[in-house]
Amino acid sequence: MTLRNYLxxxxxxxxxxxxxxxxxxxxxxxxxxxITQQYPDEPPRLAERFRGEVVMPHNESNEHRCTGCTACExxxxxxxxxxxxxxxxxxxxxxxxxxxxxxxxxxxxxxCNLCIVACPTDAIKMSQAFEHSVLDRRELIKILNKPGSRLxxxxx
Amino acid sequence: xxxxITSTDTGCLTIxxxxxxxxxxxxxxxxxxxxxxxxxRVDPHLGYIHRSIEKMCESLSYRQFIYVTSRxxxxxxxxxxxxxxxxxxQALQIEVPPRAQVIRVLMDELTRMASHVLWWGAMAxxxxxITPFFHAFRERELINEIMEETCGARLTMNYMVPGGVMFDxxxxxxxxxxxxxxxxxxxxxxxxxxLTHNIIFKQRTQHIGVLSREDAISYGxxxxxxxxxxxxxxxxxxxxxxxxxxxxxxxxxxQAGDCYARYLVRMGEMRQSLSLVEQLxxxxxxxxxxxxTKAVLKLxxxxxxxxxxxxRGEFGVYIVSEGGTTPYRIKFRSPGFSNLSALDxxxxxxxxxxLVAIMGSxxxxxxDIDR
Amino acid sequence: MWSxxxxxxxxxxxxxxxxxxxxxxxAAYILLGIFVILFFSVLGLVLxxxxxxxxxxxQVRLGPNRVGPKGLLQTLxxxxxxxxxxxxxxxxADRFLFNLAPVLMIVVSMxxxxxxxxxxxxxxxxxxxxxxxxxxISSVSVLAVLIAGWSSNNKYSLLGAMxxxxxxxxxELSAGxxxxxxxVLSGSLQVSQIIESQQTGxxxxxxxxxxxxxxxxYLIAVTAETNRAPxxxxxxxxxxxxxFHTEYSGMKFALFFLAEYANVFIASAIGATLFLGGWMPLxxxxxxxxxxxxxxxxxxxxxxxxxxxxxFVIMWFRWTFPRLRIDQLLELEWKYLLPIxxxxxxxxxxxxxxxxxx
Numbered sequence: 001m002t003l004r005n006y007l008x009x010x011x012x013x014x015x016x017x018x019x020x021x022x023x024x025x026x027x028x029x030x031x032x033x034x035i036t037q038q039y040p041d042e043p044p045r046l047a048e049r050f051r052g053e054v055v056m057p058h059n060e061s062n063e064h065r066c067t068g069c070t071a072c073e074x075x076x077x078x079x080x081x082x083x084x085x086x087x088x089x090x091x092x093x094x095x096x097x098x099x100x101x102x103x104x105x106x107x108x109x110x111x112c113n114l115c116i117v118a119c120p121t122d123a124i125k126m127s128q129a130f131e132h133s134v135l136d137r138r139e140l141i142k143i144l145n146k147p148g149s150r151l152x153x154x155x156x
Numbered sequence: 157x158x159x160x161i162t163s164t165d166t167g168c169l170t171i172x173x174x175x176x177x178x179x180x181x182x183x184x185x186x187x188x189x190x191x192x193x194x195x196x197r198v199d200p201h202l203g204y205i206h207r208s209i210e211k212m213c214e215s216l217s218y219r220q221f222i223y224v225t226s227r228x229x230x231x232x233x234x235x236x237x238x239x240x241x242x243x244x245x246q247a248l249q250i251e252v253p254p255r256a257q258v259i260r261v262l263m264d265e266l267t268r269m270a271s272h273v274l275w276w277g278a279m280a281x282x283x284x285x286i287t288p289f290f291h292a293f294r295e296r297e298l299i300n301e302i303m304e305e306t307c308g309a310r311l312t313m314n315y316m317v318p319g320g321v322m323f324d325x326x327x328x329x330x331x332x333x334x335x336x337x338x339x340x341x342x343x344x345x346x347x348x349x350x351l352t353h354n355i356i357f358k359q360r361t362q363h364i365g366v367l368s369r370e371d372a373i374s375y376g377x378x379x380x381x382x383x384x385x386x387x388x389x390x391x392x393x394x395x396x397x398x399x400x401x402x403x404x405x406x407x408x409x410x411q412a413g414d415c416y417a418r419y420l421v422r423m424g425e426m427r428q429s430l431s432l433v434e435q436l437x438x439x440x441x442x443x444x445x446x447x448x449t450k451a452v453l454k455l456x457x458x459x460x461x462x463x464x465x466x467x468r469g470e471f472g473v474y475i476v477s478e479g480g481t482t483p484y485r486i487k488f489r490s491p492g493f494s495n496l497s498a499l500d501x502x503x504x505x506x507x508x509x510x511l512v513a514i515m516g517s518x519x520x521x522x523x524d525i526d527r
Numbered sequence: 528m529w530s531x532x533x534x535x536x537x538x539x540x541x542x543x544x545x546x547x548x549x550x551x552x553x554a555a556y557i558l559l560g561i562f563v564i565l566f567f568s569v570l571g572l573v574l575x576x577x578x579x580x581x582x583x584x585x586q587v588r589l590g591p592n593r594v595g596p597k598g599l600l601q602t603l604x605x606x607x608x609x610x611x612x613x614x615x616x617x618x619x620a621d622r623f624l625f626n627l628a629p630v631l632m633i634v635v636s637m638x639x640x641x642x643x644x645x646x647x648x649x650x651x652x653x654x655x656x657x658x659x660x661x662x663x664i665s666s667v668s669v670l671a672v673l674i675a676g677w678s679s680n681n682k683y684s685l686l687g688a689m690x691x692x693x694x695x696x697x698x699e700l701s702a703g704x705x706x707x708x709x710x711v712l713s714g715s716l717q718v719s720q721i722i723e724s725q726q727t728g729x730x731x732x733x734x735x736x737x738x739x740x741x742x743x744x745y746l747i748a749v750t751a752e753t754n755r756a757p758x759x760x761x762x763x764x765x766x767x768x769x770x771f772h773t774e775y776s777g778m779k780f781a782l783f784f785l786a787e788y789a790n791v792f793i794a795s796a797i798g799a800t801l802f803l804g805g806w807m808p809l810x811x812x813x814x815x816x817x818x819x820x821x822x823x824x825x826x827x828x829x830x831x832x833x834x835x836x837x838x839f840v841i842m843w844f845r846w847t848f849p850r851l852r853i854d855q856l857l858e859l860e861w862k863y864l865l866p867i868x869x870x871x872x873x874x875x876x877x878x879x880x881x882x883x884x885x
Contacts, residue, residue, distance in 0.1 A: 010863065013355035017848065023349045024287055024585040024847045035294050036589040047301070049308040049326065077220035112223040112314040117322060126308065171682050179765040193686065193853060282765050284756060284850025290586035350847070356757055357849045508686070509852040512766050 055127040056144040063152040066123035068099035075118035102144040182522030213486040218453040226312035229524035231271040232466040237316035243462040243473040244318040255443040256320035265429040270299040271467035282516030320446030361415035365502035365514035376494035379469025384417035391465035415517040492524040574788040614777035624678035629782035632671035636789035646827035657718035669695040676771035687770025691761030698751040704868030705745035709801040722805040729804035737875035749794035757848035795837035806830040
């Protein structure tokens with residue numbers, strides 16, 4: 001190694017270090033580049049398609065669109081959904097299968113969206129709620145159809 | 157106390173690196189034998205995060221099993237899902253609509269960038285620079301937001317389904333990606349300033365963990381790790397799938413085979429992915445995003461194999477079907493496993509610090525290795 | 528205007544008046560002890576906060592901002608947490624040495640505070656070999672690190688300690704050469720005289736090339752000596768988890784932590800004294816008006832500003848660079864810093880003899 005190479009090495013090394021220091025120095029003085037979102041103070045910007053948990057929308061007169069066909073239960077890869085059906089007697093006097101309880105295990109759910117895709121009547125959808133932590137895991141087992149709710153008219 | 161520290165006669169020191177260790181990126185357990193600081197032997201011990209994904213898949217239908225594969229190499233979950241969807245499509249001979257193909261390739265390349273960006277930060281962290289990690293996450297966050305908007309999830313998207321993709325692109329997708337491209341280009345130059353040309357980083361990575369082309373082939377190393385050893389093995393070029401054969405991109409190949417070469421290959425791939433996205437973003441064809449498929453998929457009796465290029469290398473899906481709705485046997489060929497197997501060969505004779513740099517340059521994702 | 532010098536003088540007089548000579552001396556020592564301990568705790572709080580903010584801003588983050596206004600009380604809260612934690616001693620550890628190491632580390636740092644000149648005529652001990660004393664005492668800290676690593680009965684700790692031994696012993700040399708450069712130019716090893724010699728201008732301006740080189744060498748060497756990134760091989764988080772203090776927890780860990788920051792402060796203070804004139808205000812030749820304005824700023828402010836500038840530079844290093852490997856670290860010392868330091872010292876001597884400095 002000649003002296004010239006030796007000095008050149010030192011110079012190039014120092015220059016490369018200085019380039020890096022200039023970059024971090026730039027960020028040190030330019031505070032507008034800071035990207036931190038202060039989560040509880042600033043509500044997070046969630047996309048509309050964000051998959052938080054499965055919910056069953058009900059309309060004003062407490063009606064849902066679920067016929068209890070169990071397509072979602074079959075589509076679910078990990079047994080997150082359990083549908084209990086009952087027989088309702090229609091005004092015409094016929095027995096008809098209807099939803100009794102839509103049990104949803106949030107603690108098992110991987111939010112893969114397969115149940116939503118499988119549903120023929122668009123009865124369930126994904127909500128954007130993502131703050132799921134609870135103190136008791138039993139609270140994660142949810143019954144999605146509200147008490148006293150019934151099937152919307154016209155949904156088969 | 158002396159006897160406890162130095163293990164008897166040979167004067168060697170045996171150390172457990174992991175399963176909890178800052179630089180094993182998860183629960184990898186390495187038993188390393190040292191003489192002073194020099195590594196004599198590295199023994200990777202696996203199994204800490206084994207979830208028997210292959211066995212789980214045997215009880216899931218062909219629509220369901222795809223979501224599990226997101227949990228293997230979670231940094232390129234799109235590409236894993238893609239490989240599985242391809243295999244099912246190949247078995248059922250489903251023609252994927254052109255729009256779905258382009259969407260898939262776009263998502264694959266965005267995933268590749270997100271994965272490489274995270275790797276860049278983690279690599280810097282491994283060699284001791286902490287700041288790049290945070291800068292890397294800034295860019296990764298943008299890609300994640302694009303993903304979130306279209307797919308609904310940030311890490312385990314489950315967006316690929318047999319026959320296409322689950323939903324159409326979000327209306328904002330094109331605009332956001334177009335905003336992202338120039339931003340990311342400028343940040344890639346910053347990456348060069350912070351790390352690529354840094355003398356300390358070069359010293360830490362050049363001539364470290366050299367893997368020759370022959371060794372790379374014999375260990376079955378794929379992906380950027382193999383391409384850094386001069387083995388052109390990009391599945392996107394060699395066995396093009398979807399619309400890769402109609403796209404212009406270069407396979408980044410380096411000859412040196414050391415950590416720095418692997419670093420350069422990944423940096424080059426980020427630029428190539430960016431150019432792929434640039435080519436496609438204005439040319440998304442109209443049409444269906446999903447082919448019409450039956451509600452219940454039944455694969456014909458036989459064996460099917462498909463492969464894709466993930467951010468880590470070649471990911472293979474091998475399905476044995478008996479004609480039912482669930483696979484008889486599924487085998488995943490994960491790139492990380494083969495790449496890890498070369499670690500002992502690469503690390504011998506180097507120092508502990510080099511081992512960390514080599515592991516960083518291999519871009520290990522432990523759930524991918526362990527499945 | 529009251530200066531620190533006058534306050535201390537008045538306090539001393541009052542003590543002598545009330546307690547007599549012997550009593551005053553004893554009281555002064557006690558007060559001094561209290562001052563050093565208080566100073567260290569405040570220093571720890573301030574420097575940890577500063578480090579966290581500097582790193583946050585370089586990493587496009589906000590940094591601590593929850594506890595107290597602008598997060599100022601964050602480090603206080605952390606200290607309380609550390610104090611309330613259990614100090615574990617691992618089974619199989621050498622208990623005596625294990626508990627001795629953090630204390631030794633902090634005592635060494637405290638000893639180093641003696642020759643630091645905080646303001647005009649404010650110095651704990653102005654001994655005539657001040658800078659030599661600093662070099663000598665600071666190398667004792669390697670003992671603490673070695674003891675800590677050895678007694679922990681942990682292989683990571685041992686590796687970290689051995690690295691640290693090689694590192695501190697070698698970097699001591701170039702730090703010494705850098706210090707000698709200024710000692711040669713100013714003709715004294717006494718801290719107060721070195722500062723006096725910068726009356727007409729700081730050495731970094733007057734001494735030109737040799738002092739510039741010495742400053743760079745000194746900064747690199749003390750970064751290595753204080754075990755901070757990019758030379759934090761003794762800790763090397765991604766390689767050795769936490770190196771020599773892997774097994775320490777609670778207050779014992781806090782002492783190591785505090786000592787690291789105290790060492791950074793002292794290294795920067797000595798650097799500021801040698802190259803940037805210590806408490807000496809910025810004087811330019813015979814611009815009387817300008818010099819008078821500069822003199823109006825209290826000397827302690829000058830000292831702290833220079834010291835904190837150097838601390839910032841050392842933090843800047845830490846948050847920008849990757850870590851070196853142990854053999855590269857020694858190569859940098861023996862192949863680059865040491866020869867450069869030697870040649871630089873000869874150059875400085877020639878300049879001092881020929882009077883070529885300004």
